Amino acid sequence: MTTIIDGKATSAAIKAEIAEKVAEMTAAGMRAPHLAAILVGHDGGSETYVANKIKACAECGFKSSLIRLESTPEAPLAQETLLEEVRKLNNDPEVDGFIVQLPLPRHIDEQAVIEAIDPEKDVDGFHPVNVGKQSVGLPCFHSATPAGIVELLSRYGISPAGKKVVIVGRSNIVGKPLAAMLMQKGTKGDATVTVCHSATPDLASITRSADILVAALGRPGFITEDMVAPGAVVIDVGTTRVPDATRKSGFRLSGDVDYENVAPKCSAITPVPGGVGPMTIVSLMLNTLEAARRKS
Numbered sequence: 001m002t003t004i005i006d007g008k009a010t011s012a013a014i015k016a017e018i019a020e021k022v023a024e025m026t027a028a029g030m031r032a033p034h035l036a037a038i039l040v041g042h043d044g045g046s047e048t049y050v051a052n053k054i055k056a057c058a059e060c061g062f063k064s065s066l067i068r069l070e071s072t073p074e075a076p077l078a079q080e081t082l083l084e085e086v087r088k089l090n091n092d093p094e095v096d097g098f099i100v101q102l103p104l105p106r107h108i109d110e111q112a113v114i115e116a117i118d119p120e121k122d123v124d125g126f127h128p129v130n131v132g133k134q135s136v137g138l139p140c141f142h143s144a145t146p147a148g149i150v151e152l153l154s155r156y157g158i159s160p161a162g163k164k165v166v167i168v169g170r171s172n173i174v175g176k177p178l179a180a181m182l183m184q185k186g187t188k189g190d191a192t193v194t195v196c197h198s199a200t201p202d203l204a205s206i207t208r209s210a211d212i213l214v215a216a217l218g219r220p221g222f223i224t225e226d227m228v229a230p231g232a233v234v235i236d237v238g239t240t241r242v243p244d245a246t247r248k249s250g251f252r253l254s255g256d257v258d259y260e261n262v263a264p265k266c267s268a269i270t271p272v273p274g275g276v277g278p279m280t281i282v283s284l285m286l287n288t289l290e291a292a293r294r295k296s
Helices: 007-027 044-060 079-090 110-116 128-135 144-155 175-183 203-207 259-265 276-295
Strands: 034-040 063-069 097-100 164-168 192-196 212-215 233-236 240-243 251-254
Touching (some): 007 044, 034 044, 034 276, 079 097, 128 175
Parallel strands (some): 034 063, 164 212
């Protein structure tokens, strides 16, 4: 029987744990952790993600701030204006951590913005300093989605130790940092990791060798039944908006895995939505809590 890995329920339990710790902090006279977010423009997906992060802050007892910066094709936001807001948050002692919601408009250099963030406030875990520390196993802010995946596996008693993990997708946000985390020594690592991508030949033969298969490439339904070994654990990171006239919103979220046909073949699988997504947000909360503790 296939186990459905419920990220929504798991994240709710973790948020309750965080709320208890925040209550202890405030009872001891400390202020609540403060997470800020910069949102550029009005991308629908970004609006949803930021709203969910603000909601999670409230559930954890955090203070949250949202900085909106307008940008349109007719009046594009100047990159320097965004960088100035980043510098303000870097220098604000009342802000423990902050994020710049991605993606940014094409005319803005995302990497330059990421590198402008103080690594000590980089709770998304994207700054090269945190990425570098992560790769060699030093304490750091781990990238939120990979950290959420590792925690989800741990809470479901699925150890990667000694297992073959295949990650399809080599992004700086998911594929690369997740590989680094799972290769580290320790109970949440010790895996043999293969990272596949668009230039990988005979991909299906590699994915079929996986004990744990992670799909993180942003192509709806890409992983099909013939690409998965019987009894494998499948982690679906994809969240692509697909047009759906039957939905009030006009779209539905689709993962990278053909869930209906793949799920019966697995020992465990994450659904979309309700799998990895909620864990990404709760990882951001854990990083913010850690940022606040470092300053106490």
